[in-house]
Amino acid sequence: MGTFTCTPTVLFPQPRQNSEGTKPFRMQPIGNVHRRWINAMPPLLLADGTEFPKLEVVPYSYRHSYAQRHADAGTLPDVLRELMGHRSLQTTQGYYRVTEKRTRAAVDKLVSHQFDRHGNKIWTQARQLLEHEHARLRIGQVSVPYGICVEPSNVKAGGHGCPFRFRCVGCDHFRTDPSYLPELRTYLDTLLRDRERLAAATDLDAWARTEATPSEEEVKRIRTLIRRVETDLDGLTDDEREQITEATRTLRKTRTVSLGMPGIRPPEPDLRLERDT
Template sequence: MDELEARSGLDVRRIVEVLIDTGRRPEEACQLPWDCLDATADDQQVLIYTDSKNNRPNRRLPISAETAELIRGHRENVRQRFPNTPLDRLALFPRDQMNPYGTFHVGVPHMSTSHRAFIDSIADQLLDDAGQPYPAAVIVPYAYRHSYAQRHADHGTPPDVLRDLMGHVSMQTTMGYYRVTEKRVRHAVNQVAQHQFDSQGRRVFADVAGLVAEEHARLRVGQVAVPFGVCTEPSNVKAGGHACPYKYSCIGCGHFRSDASYLPELKSYLQQLLADRERILAATDVQEWARAKAAPGEEEIAQLRGLIRLVEDDLDQLSAADQQRIREAIDVIRSARQTVSLGMPGIALHQDRP
């Protein structure tokens, strides 16, 4: 951004930052008025803009406090440049030439030309996730709108909310971003599934990548999510996870599966068991039989510790590159798990929701 500002000026830099942060169309960002900010009753920041494609003025878009602060800082800069222009006529991004009062906006062609020169100047630094050269030609101002939508889809924003944020008329347009997310999550899940273990510490899948499509489908419909992994007990799966015959005994159940993406939950559960045990053992108003019944069992604690150690040791045996690959896959899975129930080792997303 510093290089872009040095090449093209502060206004172009701020326009690009607004495009990245808000996902608006280039013309919508360029034509923002000086007074384009508002706040809700609970002090959440809102950007007021005109939906240029559908000719809808005074649209309201929730934005982060950081983006709002960036715009406020730029407004002060513009106000100092044009101190005598009424605020209701002032442009947030005034063009440099033939604009003595700051009422004319930066044009999209000028911003796009400046952006293209900047991207071409750093083309040798552009790499994809695999570290391969990324084509500079596809990085255009409108591409930030797609990136904004994809970030929301990846982080579980409901489709109807994302449709409103993007101003899409058709839900089909919005769902395109979730289909990209589905492929990414499926790939991540399949990577992590190769390091999945049952409650006895036995590896479940040696080579999930070799499973054919029919086996993936069979595995997906034959399991249901539980707090620390997945359950394959038939009656519980059939009831969507609400008919477990061995409630609260996942760690000791032969139908239980877990993997590295659940390590935070497994460790948190272990700490909870240890804290409960100490609290119950320290109680002075509980009879021995009640204490023994209420205290977490040593066998459960030992088995849980063993499972955690096994998963961690399995990851430690990987190369540094493979460890990084698994960490990235886990990040994708945990992000998706906020809103979807992930089966292992595959995931199927409904057409109408993430």
């Protein structure tokens, strides 16, 4: 056990020795107080009625609880990584888990609200997926920023082998669902902002401006997709909508966008990635 420095907040202040709560404290005394507190509690019962061993409740466990609660509330892995102060996403992911059962239920829920690039619903009836369909869905797709890609060669390359320069919303292999609504909205905002900014830019040749400006067709396509997904959600009962929200939270926890894909604002100054070809 090491010592912790709690400079920014008043933590465990003592009237005389540490009135500001800014001095480092040793873990051992806190561990002792914590142990007495836990031991004085009634049995800690799990959801299935079995007792959770009190010896396993140590101060460090709260870091896991913190991560798990954030994950359950839908905090994105990247955000949680920052909150936890980790360098690696892998480390953060070790602090929480998403059960296979929950992921499967979430996939079941969202797959019946999946849309193609035109905003047509792909599976019009809710259905429970068979085992092999789950496997296919999990294996036969990779994430792109506002949906998924099912193009076989790109999937095989782990998302690094798009044959169409990531023009997803114009591609037959693209799918989206309500869990991507935040990304779709952000993308639309970005396109509109870029369009305005480029229209006002005086330091670009006309050809460069044309190439960099998001096309009307792309803006229209994203608007249609958002509208179709929102209309679909509007048609649900409160209970069904809540189930979709829950499924979305679960899937967003594990979602990582393929590294081969440009971000919603591509980091590289390859302006041609920003326009339709």
